[in-house]
Amino acid sequence: MREISIPALDNNGSFNAHVATPEGAARAAIVVIQEIFGVNRGIRQKCDKLAAAGYLAIAPDLFWRIEPGIELDPDVDAEMQQALGLMGKFDQDQGVADIEATITAARSHLAEGGKVGVVGYCLGGRLAFMTAARTDADASVGYYAVGIDGLLGEADAIAKPVLLHVPKDDHFVGPETQAKMHEGLDDHPMVTLHDYAGEDHGFATEVGNRRSPEAAELADARTMAFFGEYLG
Template sequence: MTEMLTITPLDGKGEFAAYCARPQGTARAAIVVIQEIFGVNAGVRRKCDRLAEAGYLAIAPDLFWRLEPGVELDPDIAPEFERALGLMGKFNQDAGVRDIEATIRAARTALGGNGKVGAVGYCLGGRLAYMTAARTDIDASVGYYAVGIDNLLGEKNAIAHPLMLHIAGADHFVDAATQQQMHAGLDDHPKVTLFDYPGEDHGFATEFGKRRSDAAATLADQRTAQFFADHLG
């Protein structure tokens, strides 16, 4: 079952929407799905639906609500891709993490107050998944082809719960030097696991469109599923 939820931000000012996919029966846990720069589009909703099919309560908050509520963009359409880059440039990431925290709280309430909550994010959402791991009480987090992690390594000591990062080896937004910095900074962290996907580009695990690489997406998603099973139940 799917529905739209309304969530109040931590500061109590305004409200934002979130796509919610519910499993049949009792949810094993909840997972916050963190959007790319393209909004809560069909691909993000499909990610939620797949998680619900696996028994999780999945919630994807509209993190661009302060800029343009309800935006849905297609990365394969050049003008929409450019528009997405513009939104990312205006987006307040710190406020976004606070909105994710509000979503985590809503998810815990939906689970009856004592269930576990994880997060999975893609692109910008992968970066936000890392920030969420460092700044909130999330139980487990996964980031796919996260951008700019080298600028966030100073927060790594605050990561108290398991974090998995999938790194696209040929990511044209995350160069080889940055990937090396990620490994140098995080390989010895007891809560962090990094996986490399040589030759794969940014967006390889998208549900739809030209960027998808089936073999890499399947492998990464299998690892993510096992990670959540191990840490969320």
């Protein structure tokens, strides 16, 4: 485990990214996109799991323009409120550009032709969808992505496989929004949605009160099979 520095595409600085490396040559790389809580312990554990499966995992600090190095705990109310405030300040278009810079950095660490995927959670799930539409990522996964109904106009730009995990009882993404997601994406040849009955936002977190182990393990197994098929 280490950190690398990645130059921003707009030449306005650079940002750190947490890196977990596999033993031996990486089968591919995966950019791990944070929740609104920063690159915290749970995101680092996601990276560790991917590295154990043979992937180079890189989690960029997407809040660096607001405050570098933010790590928050969603189970602490004051920190949850701080995280919601950060989301309001965050420029999502710049965030996708920073993810694109991270994808480029990841490709530089692979053999020629190596593939790079992305996986994101909450805000990161939304950014993963945007990344699929706007970059050359080879495969994208979003967990409990927020506000996808407002991004359906970008779906036609998605040319590589996308997987979305949708908890049916998500208190941030209500039934109407979920219905719009299915209406707009079920017929898309590159997009697959999996619903999780009785599950709430954050069910696949690595640590904390939100985790729902059985559903998390099912979603993660589907994610690994997806990456195995499309990244190698």
